[in-house]
Amino acid sequence: MIKDSIxxxxxxxxxxxxxxQKKRDGIALSKAxxxxxxxxxxxxxxxxxxxxxxxxxxYLRGMNVEETKFLTDAMLYSGKVLDxxxxxxxxxxxxxxxxxxxxxxxxxxxxACGVKVPxxxxxxxxxxGGTVDxxxxxxxxxxSLSLEELKxxxxxxxxxxxxxxxxxxxxxxKIYALRDVTATVESIPLITASIMSKKLAExxxxxxxxxxxxxxxxxxxxxxxxxxxxxxRNTALRFNKNIITMLTDMNQPLGNAVGNSLEIIECIETxxxxxxxxxxxxxxxxAGGMIYLAGLAKNLDxxxxxxxxxxxxxxxxxxxxxxxxxxGGSGDYIDDYTKFPVAKNVMEIKAQKSGYIxxxxxxxxxxxxxxxxxxxxxxxxxxxxxxxxxxxxKIGDKVIKGHPIASLYxxxxxxxxxxxxxxxYQQEYVVIKSxxxxxxxxxxxxxxxxxxx
Amino acid sequence: MIKDSIxxxxxxxxxxxxxxQKKRDGIALSKAxxxxxxxxxxxxxxxxxxxxxxxxxxYLRGMNVEETKFLTDAMLYSGKVLDxxxxxxxxxxxxxxxxxxxxxxxxxxxxACGVKVPxxxxxxxxxxGGTVDxxxxxxxxxxSLSLEELKxxxxxxxxxxxxxxxxxxxxxxKIYALRDVTATVESIPLITASIMSKKLAExxxxxxxxxxxxxxxxxxxxxxxxxxxxxxRNTALRFNKNIITMLTDMNQPLGNAVGNSLEIIECIETxxxxxxxxxxxxxxxxAGGMIYLAGLAKNLDxxxxxxxxxxxxxxxxxxxxxxxxxxGGSGDYIDDYTKFPVAKNVMEIKAQKSGYIxxxxxxxxxxxxxxxxxxxxxxxxxxxxxxxxxxxxKIGDKVIKGHPIASLYxxxxxxxxxxxxxxxYQQEYVVIKSxxxxxxxxxxxxxxxxxxx
Numbered sequence: 001m002i003k004d005s006i007x008x009x010x011x012x013x014x015x016x017x018x019x020x021q022k023k024r025d026g027i028a029l030s031k032a033x034x035x036x037x038x039x040x041x042x043x044x045x046x047x048x049x050x051x052x053x054x055x056x057x058x059y060l061r062g063m064n065v066e067e068t069k070f071l072t073d074a075m076l077y078s079g080k081v082l083d084x085x086x087x088x089x090x091x092x093x094x095x096x097x098x099x100x101x102x103x104x105x106x107x108x109x110x111x112a113c114g115v116k117v118p119x120x121x122x123x124x125x126x127x128x129g130g131t132v133d134x135x136x137x138x139x140x141x142x143x144s145l146s147l148e149e150l151k152x153x154x155x156x157x158x159x160x161x162x163x164x165x166x167x168x169x170x171x172x173x174k175i176y177a178l179r180d181v182t183a184t185v186e187s188i189p190l191i192t193a194s195i196m197s198k199k200l201a202e203x204x205x206x207x208x209x210x211x212x213x214x215x216x217x218x219x220x221x222x223x224x225x226x227x228x229x230x231x232x233r234n235t236a237l238r239f240n241k242n243i244i245t246m247l248t249d250m251n252q253p254l255g256n257a258v259g260n261s262l263e264i265i266e267c268i269e270t271x272x273x274x275x276x277x278x279x280x281x282x283x284x285x286x287a288g289g290m291i292y293l294a295g296l297a298k299n300l301d302x303x304x305x306x307x308x309x310x311x312x313x314x315x316x317x318x319x320x321x322x323x324x325x326x327x328g329g330s331g332d333y334i335d336d337y338t339k340f341p342v343a344k345n346v347m348e349i350k351a352q353k354s355g356y357i358x359x360x361x362x363x364x365x366x367x368x369x370x371x372x373x374x375x376x377x378x379x380x381x382x383x384x385x386x387x388x389x390x391x392x393x394k395i396g397d398k399v400i401k402g403h404p405i406a407s408l409y410x411x412x413x414x415x416x417x418x419x420x421x422x423x424x425y426q427q428e429y430v431v432i433k434s435x436x437x438x439x440x441x442x443x444x445x446x447x448x449x450x451x452x453x
Numbered sequence: 454m455i456k457d458s459i460x461x462x463x464x465x466x467x468x469x470x471x472x473x474q475k476k477r478d479g480i481a482l483s484k485a486x487x488x489x490x491x492x493x494x495x496x497x498x499x500x501x502x503x504x505x506x507x508x509x510x511x512y513l514r515g516m517n518v519e520e521t522k523f524l525t526d527a528m529l530y531s532g533k534v535l536d537x538x539x540x541x542x543x544x545x546x547x548x549x550x551x552x553x554x555x556x557x558x559x560x561x562x563x564x565a566c567g568v569k570v571p572x573x574x575x576x577x578x579x580x581x582g583g584t585v586d587x588x589x590x591x592x593x594x595x596x597s598l599s600l601e602e603l604k605x606x607x608x609x610x611x612x613x614x615x616x617x618x619x620x621x622x623x624x625x626x627k628i629y630a631l632r633d634v635t636a637t638v639e640s641i642p643l644i645t646a647s648i649m650s651k652k653l654a655e656x657x658x659x660x661x662x663x664x665x666x667x668x669x670x671x672x673x674x675x676x677x678x679x680x681x682x683x684x685x686r687n688t689a690l691r692f693n694k695n696i697i698t699m700l701t702d703m704n705q706p707l708g709n710a711v712g713n714s715l716e717i718i719e720c721i722e723t724x725x726x727x728x729x730x731x732x733x734x735x736x737x738x739x740a741g742g743m744i745y746l747a748g749l750a751k752n753l754d755x756x757x758x759x760x761x762x763x764x765x766x767x768x769x770x771x772x773x774x775x776x777x778x779x780x781g782g783s784g785d786y787i788d789d790y791t792k793f794p795v796a797k798n799v800m801e802i803k804a805q806k807s808g809y810i811x812x813x814x815x816x817x818x819x820x821x822x823x824x825x826x827x828x829x830x831x832x833x834x835x836x837x838x839x840x841x842x843x844x845x846x847k848i849g850d851k852v853i854k855g856h857p858i859a860s861l862y863x864x865x866x867x868x869x870x871x872x873x874x875x876x877x878y879q880q881e882y883v884v885i886k887s888x889x890x891x892x893x894x895x896x897x898x899x900x901x902x903x904x905x906x
Contacts, residue, residue, distance in 0.1 A: 020636035024512060049505035053635035056509035059477060182506035183473035 016040075016050045023057040031070040038074035042171040048178060055175070055184040063189035068231060069238045071189060075197035078171030082118075082147065082203030089116040089154070090290040093199055094210035095191075095228070096128045097217050098362035099253030099391075102210065103131050103161075104267035105275070105283035108319035110290040111159035112310040117290070118154050118202050119161040120168060124375050124383075127366030129260065132163040137261040137340060137385035141329040157322045169197040186218060192231040196239070206242035206293035208286050214251035214441065216362030222247070222445065233450050240452045244289040244300075247445040248282060252360035252395050255279035259374045259388015259409065261340040268334055271317040278394070278443050284308055285444055292449075300449065341386040342409060347418050349406040349425045351399040351432060358395065359431035365389055368421045368429075372410055387411070389421075396440050399432060406430075469493075469503045476510040484523040491527035495624040501631060508628070508637040516642035521684060522691045524642060528650035531624030535571075535600065535656030541747040542569040542607070545739050546652055547663035548644075548681070549581045550670050551815035552706030552844075555663065556584050556614075557720035558728070558736035561772035563743040564612035565763040566756075570743070571607050571655050572614040573621060577828050577836075580819030582713065585616040590714040590793060590838035594782040610775045622650040639671060645684040649692070659695035659746035661739050667704035667894065669815030675700070675898065686903050693905045697742040697753075700898040701735060705813035705848050708732035712827045712841015712862065714793040721787055724770040731847070731896050737761055738897055745902075753902065794839040795862060800871050802859040802878045804852040804885060811848065812884035818842055821874045821882075825863055840864070842874075849893050852885060859883075 014036045023029055029037075037054065040046040063071065090110065094100055107117050121143075124130030132143045143163040145153070153160040164173070172194050179185050179194075199207050209232055212218070213225035229245040236243035255276045257266040269275050270283065288297070288304030297303035310316040321331040333339050369375050373384035386409065393405040406425055410418040467489045476482055482490075490507065493499040516524065543563065547553055560570045574596075577583030585596045596616040598606070606613040617626070625647050632638050632647075652660050662685055665671070666678035682698040689696035708729045710719040722728050723736065741750070741757030750756035763769040774784040786792050822828050826837035839862065846858040859878055863871040 017634065017636050020509075024509065024636050048500070048502040049631060050635060052502035052505040053509040053637065056473075056477065056506040057513065060510065060513045178502060181470065182503060183470050183477050184506065 016046050020050065020053055020057060023054060023061055026061045028064055028067055029070070031073075034067065034070040035074045038071070038078060038171050038175075042078045042174060051175065051178055052182045055179055055182055055187075055190065058190060059184045059187040065231075065234045065238075068189040068192050069235055071193040072196045072200065072235050072239070075169050075171040075175070075193055076200050078197075079169045079201060080147065080167040081201050084116070084118075084203045084205070086116060087205045088114065088294045088296070089118060089204045090206045090208065090294045091118060091199060091202055091204045092208040092210065092286050092290060093195055095195075095212050095218055097212045097250035097254060098128060098366040099255050099258045099263070100128070100212070100250075101134065101255060101257075101263045101267050102279070102283045102286055104135070104264060104320065105270050105279070105316075106287035106290065106307075107159055107161065108271060108323060109283065109287040109307045109310050109316040110294075111157065111323075112315035112319040113287075113291050113306045114296050115158065115290050115294040116154050117159045118150060118204065119159070120164060120198065120202055121161060122164055123379075127363045127370065127375070129263070129366075129369070129375055131161070133383050134260045134263050135161060136383075137264055138324055138329040138333050141324060142327050145327070153326050157319070157326055159319060159323050161323065161327065164198070168201045172197050188224070188228050188231050191218070191228060192235050196232065196235045200239055200241065204241070206244075206290075207236060208289040208293065209243065209245045210282075210286055211245055211247050212250035213247055213445065214249050215359075216252065216366075217250035226446070229446075229448065233448065237450055237452050242293050242451050244293060244447065244449045246285065246289070246447045249441040249443050249445065250362065251441055253362045253365060253391055254282065256391045256394075257388060258365055258369055258391065260383060260385040261342050262388040262390060262409065265337050265340055268317070268320065268337075271311060271320055273311050282443055285447075289447075289449075300447070343386040343388075343411050345410050345412055345414075345418070347408040347410065347422055348404040349408060349422045350402050351393075351405045352401065352426045353432055354399060354401045355432040355434045356436045357393050357397050357399060357405070357430060358433045358437045360391065360395060361429040364424065364429040365391070368424065371417060371421070372414060387414075396436055469499050473503065473506055473510060476507060476514055479514045481517055481520055482523070484526075487520065487523040488527045491524070491531065491624050491628075495531050495627060504628065504631055505635045508632055508635055508640075508643065511643060512637045512640040518684075518687045518691075521642040521645050522688055524646040525649045525653070525688055525692070528622050528624040528628070528646050529653050531650075532622050532654060533600065533620040534654050537569070537571075537656045537658070539569060540658045541567065541749070542571060542657045543659045543661065543743045543747045544571060544652060544655055544657045545661040545663065545743060546648055548648075548665050548671055550665045550703035550707060551581060551819040552708050552711045552716070553581070553665070553703075554587065554708065554710075554716045554720055555732070555736045555739055557588070557717060557773065558723050558732070558769075559740035559743065559760075560612050560614065561724060561776060562736065562740040562760045562763050562769040563747075564610065564776075565768035565772040566740075566744050566759045567749050568611065568743050568747040569607050570612045571603060571657065572612070573617060573651065573655055574614060575617055576832075580816045580823065580828070582716070582819075582822070582828055584614070586836050587713045587716055588614060589836070590717055591777055591782040591786050594777060595780050598780070606779050610772070610779050612772065612776050614776065614780065617651070621654045625650050641677070641681050641684045644671070644681060645688050649685065649688045653692055653694065657694070659697075659743075660689060661742040661746065662696065662698045663735075663739055664698055664700050665703035666700055666898065667702050668812075669705065669819075670703035679899070682899075682901065686901065690903055690905050695746050695904050697746060697900065697902045699738065699742070699900045702894040702896050702898065703815065704894055706815045706818060706844055707735065709844045709847075710841060711818055711822055711844065713836060713838040714795050715841040715843060715862065718790050718793055721770070721773065721790075724764060724773055726764050735896055738900075742900075742902075753900070796839040796841075796864050798863050798865055798867075798871070800861040800863065800875055801857040802861060802875045803855050804846075804858045805854065805879045806885055807854045808852060808885040808887045809889040810846050810850050810852060810858070810883060811886045811890045813844065813848060814882040817877065817882040818844070821877065824870060824874065825867060840867075849889055
């Protein structure tokens with residue numbers, strides 16, 4: 001199953017300078033040039049400063065569909081590539097946002113419906129949390145399985161959730177760290193290659209891609225988000241993968257909970273049929289897409305119907321319990337939320353005036369979570385699973401002066417910080433106006449489905 | 454005289470990321486942002502990869518006149534800045550080319566006419582030779598004078614020639630090395646800041662700038678050369694320096710000699726009134742410009758006339774002898790060329806057919822000199838002063854099949870290499886056609902003079 005596909009390159013006579021010059025001048029790079037540059041950078045033969053110059057040149061000059069495919073390919077084959085050769089193996093990826101926790105809902109749903117879901121997820125940095133960090137609020141949940149263990153669990157219970165391993169797309173890891181400090185993150189070919197090199201390495205037959213757009217997303221506007229969706233579809237098709245892209249709203253946190261334990265509890269509630277409407281609807285749609293791509297439903301709507309059924313009959317909830325147990329945790333978390341670490345102090349954040357919520361600053365809320373210790377400022381920071389924020393009122397909701405709009409979970413020693421966050425939430429994070437906002441973005445803005453054959 | 458003007462910056466709250474983002478998005482940087490980035494890079498607080506990304510962003514987004522001035526300023530004040538406060542202190546700079554040796558001619562001419570000429574020159578790398586390397590073919594010539602010794606010699610004999618010191622514009626040294634490996638050399642604001650930060654640090658009241666254009670120059674086409682000339686004039690004026698820019702032809706080597714000893718001998722011949730016409734004419738024009746800027750002639754033509762006179766009356770020749778003696782060499786080199794190290798073997802390169810020289814590849818000739826050991830492949834290489842090439846026939850000259858068009862000076866053990874160079878010279882470096890070339894570029898294409906007040 002695991003092909004050791006690290007490319008052994010012949011000693012080409014390329015010069016980093018000439019490749020930099022080409023891209024700088026807007027000339028498309030060849031497959032061999034891109035492969036050579038990426039593999040030489042990954043091996044340390046090309047230094048950071050030359051890759052930094054190339055990344056900026058790519059940011060400003062772009063890459064065509066072919067080049068993006070070559071870059072993805074070079075990053076993909078910098079590490080191990082799985083190949084399940086099974087149409088039922090499907091994964092989902094999200095470009096990320098505050099409160100985005102759909103993996104813990106759609107994963108169990110899809111797995112309960114017969115999809116095989118090999119989730120290889122990241123950790124959080126800055127204002128967005130990481131899937132792996134969140135699940136680790138469950139004691140003893142082991143996200144460091146080997147690729148062989150991954151395969152075993154996938155066959156046994158249809159679902160597995162592990163962290164990034166150094167075996168998968170190591171080039172991406174190194175390049176991403178450099179993009180992060182050279183202002184070259186928001187580039188469509190670079191984002192495409194970064195996402196797709198990791199997802200393709202998982203050996204799925206299809207991918208459901210949740211592309212967030214709005215104030216709390218990487219892609220602030222719809223035009224950019226659509227361009228990224230198109231680039232991802234193009235790249236998926238060139239690798240013979242079936243692909244669904246959904247452009248979804250990230251103008252406010254998804255669901256209500258922001259913070260590791262609080263988010264997992266909200267996911268379990270959602271699997272019990274008692275989750276917030278936006279989180280439930282989006283999870284069902286994404287899961288429905290996975291079921292459809294796996295060939296288990298005749299269309300997307302039929303897939304969504306199966307997803308709903310799996311919540312109603314508790315199969316998805318029990319699948320989540322199975323996942324926790326299979327990876328070393330206790331199944332009791334599903335029934336007993338007191339097992340989760342949750343901070344003891346709760347501060348009610350109250351509306352400063354009556355009216356309608358017009359805006360919520362998800363990034364502000366995400367950064368406040370980081371301040372509380374629930375996220376990372378630097379990659380070596382430890383996560384405090386117990387702190388967080390529950391957003392009670394979302395965009396369009398009516399609020400009454402003095403009534404709670406959010407709750408803050410914090411530790412006794414954080415009293416001053418909690419008051420500061422409360423103040424910022426009231427004054428900056430939330431905009432209350434007398435009228436309901438004229439336009440409220442739909443949750444799912446656009447869905448596109450492409451079959452590779 | 455020497456102001457220790459290294460900027461002591463307050464601890465600003467700038468982030469390299471935000472500055473990169475701004476320039477990436479085409480927004481002009483502020484004086485404080487540019488100063489902070491350059492000084493942090495020079496001190497090592499900003500790593501190479503962030504400067505590399507900024508250089509590529511500057512390359513692709515450009516810099517306006519203000520930003521270029523700020524960048525020059527930041528690089529200038531990264532080191533010591535001389536200030537002679539004397540209108541007669543004038544220097545010349547050339548953007549470089551194969552066979553470019555005018556400094557050794559115009560320096561003595563201008564000094565003989567009363568101009569004070571503080572030459573701080575570079576070493577060679579790649580296809581162009583360095584002024585400091587060339588003069589060192591004279592035994593014991595010391596180019597490592599202190600800035601105080603520079604001042605003393607300038608007052609005593611009007612002329613001094615030293616190498617780059619680490620005191621002058623250290624930021625430029627570090628940035629230039631990075632540009633050289635990140636394909637960001639040919640950027641007009643970056644070239645302007647690099648040249649001007651060094652030249653302004655010399656504390657001259659005016660500068661004559663020889664901007665080469667053509668196949669053997671950095672600026673291959675006239676449009677780019679004109680843009681660089683304009684950028685340099687703009688920057689000079691903002692620093693209250695008088696400036697003359699001359700766009701001059703570099704479609705073939707300047708003069709006939711290429712190689713360290715051979716070039717210095719050619720310069721002495723030129724000072725004796727027996728030099729090649731192109732080298733003589735250009736040196737006289739540049740020296741005339743220096744004399745004019747120093748206020749010693751009423752216009753450029755009058756300056757050129759004084760320059761010619763200094764050759765006729767041997768004053769310039771004797772000034773060169775004074776320079777050599779003042780810096781530790783023997784004055785006998787002027788009269789006795791056998792003192793120069795010159796390789797014993799001479800190979801005549803003969804025309805393969807009759808006709809007219811239509812093209813000469815100066816870069817090819819320069820690289821052949823490097824192969825022979827007369828130039829550097831890497832900065833630690835030692836120079837062999839004795840090897841070289843004399844070009845007998847230039848563009849437009851009539852040649853007869855079997856007659857010599859060039860002579861190669863080499864060592865006995867280099868027989869095979871010499872034959873290879875001879876072959877390449879005949880087959881590649883020189884294009885002989887039956888007709889005289891339709892257009893021969895004038896030696897001096899454009900002269901612009903700007904007084905700062």
